[in-house]
Amino acid sequence: MRILTLLCFVTGTTIAASSKYTQINKENDSPNMQVEVYKDDESSSRSLRMRRQDVPDPSNGPTDVGFVQSDKHAYYNSTYYSNGEHLYVDLDKDPVNRFIPHSQLSDSFLTADKISLPFKFIFYGHEVSSVLLATGGFLYLGSFFHQYLSATQYVAPLMGSFDPRLNDSSIIRYGNNGTAFTVEWSQVHIQHLESAGSFTFQTTLMNDGRILFAYKNIPLPLSEIGGGNGHKVTVGVSDAFYYDEPLTEGSSLYKRTIYRYDTLSLNETLVKPSSGFILTPLPTCTQQKSCSDCFGGNVDPSFDCKWCPTLSRCSSGYDRHRQDWISNNCNLDGVDNTKECDGNSDSKTGLIVGMVFLIILVAVVIGLLVFAII
Structure with a gap:
């Protein structure tokens, strides 16, 4: 069995480590894990900022959506609605959605649990079949668990140091209607700022790859929340890739380095009660099959x-x-x-034809030899 020493790494200078998460019912399959978190090199960002103010299209849903702002990024287009009530799913009244309260997460802090999705969700061009639902206002979409879930590979409608234990009314729940998977953090409080009041917000993953953020109750500007306990505050999505290599030449011990290749951070000043975002995926190289x-x-x-x-x-x-x-x-x-595609195809075709001809030639020679012997 490989033992991994985990390095969460992105080129740049080191930053303070994020808060450490635990996973419910997690089997410790990699006991020797250490994590170092590094800051992104901002110069490597591939984000394409092309901001414009749009007029709502009546054919695409409600027209009373207030101010609308659209941005183009590398992997997603984002659209902000100052009146985004149409993005909010009322899990109590929606007859289609079957919602499930998560009792353990609703009484935990810095905890996550694995939830299976009702469909294959396309995230940065990759298929994802399950998520880790975290108390800190985000979903983790990586393929393995490590303590620093908030570093990357997340969908974060509002990532922060939320502590559901502070309020008996706090509840984390999720539901789906077959084509949409919705998670709600309801009446949760900031761990280091309980007096600020409760927050209620959602994210919805659509089976076509879109990501929805909806905000019902935001009692104060996000700039006033602060990190707290080393936990960052962010709104957006991020992805990364892993790289495994031996700790030393010939060693059976491996280290896994996590490289964060993209982060889309949305404008936190726009997050207000009844507002919302839609992230629409753009085509990626990995989705092209020929x-x-x-x-x-x-x-x-x-x-x-x-x-x-x-x-x-x-x-x-x-x-x-x-x-x-x-x-x-x-x-x-x-x-x-x-x-070069055509040349590559032609060369493969020529190779196949050549091999077939060679096989036929060999068969003919063998046949003649057998006939001569007889």
Whole structure:
């Protein structure tokens, strides 16, 4: 069994460690784990900021949505609604949603639990079948548990140091209608600022990849919350890839480094009662299933997609499959234009034809030899 020493790493200078989370009913499959958290290099951000004020489209739902602001980013488009009540799901009155109160999380602090999704959710172009629902106002969508869940790979309608134990009315619950999975943090308080009052907000994951944030009760501006206990406050999404390597040459001990390749931080000053956001996914390299699709114009050119014949995979080199990409020299040998796709296809076809011809030739020679012997 591999024993992992875990490093949560992004190029840059070190920052104060985040609060440590525990997981309910977690089996300790990697007992030797240590975590170091590093700060992002801001110069590596791929976010494409193209802000504009939009007029609501009456054909796309309610028209009374107040001020609307849309932004384009690398992996998602975001749309903000100052009146986003249409994004809020009333889990008590909605006859379609089957909501489940989570009694353990509703009486815990810095705790998370694994919840299976009712559908395969596409997050940064990758399929996700389960999430870790955390008391701190976010979902963790990574493929393995570690204590610093708030560092990356999250969907955070309002990440903060929330402590449901402070209020008997606090409840964390979730529900789905088959096409939408909704989580609500209801009447939760900030652990170090209980006097601020209670917060109620939601996130909804749609089966088409959209992410909804809805805010019902926000008693004070987020700038006044503060981190508390080392827990950051943020609104947005983030993803990362892992890289495993031996601690020393020939060692059976491995370290896992987590590289955060994208963070989309939404404007926290816009988070107010009845407001909301919609994050709409944009096409990614990893979703293109053929060489021609890889360069078919579906993906923003800034991603610089390449096709790796060895893996039959399209990638920018920065996604959850990066270790495979590097290990198979796809960063060096990858196809980077459509003409090479055709050449690659032609060469494969020629190789197949050549092999068939060789097999036939060998069969004929063997047949002649057998006939001569007889």
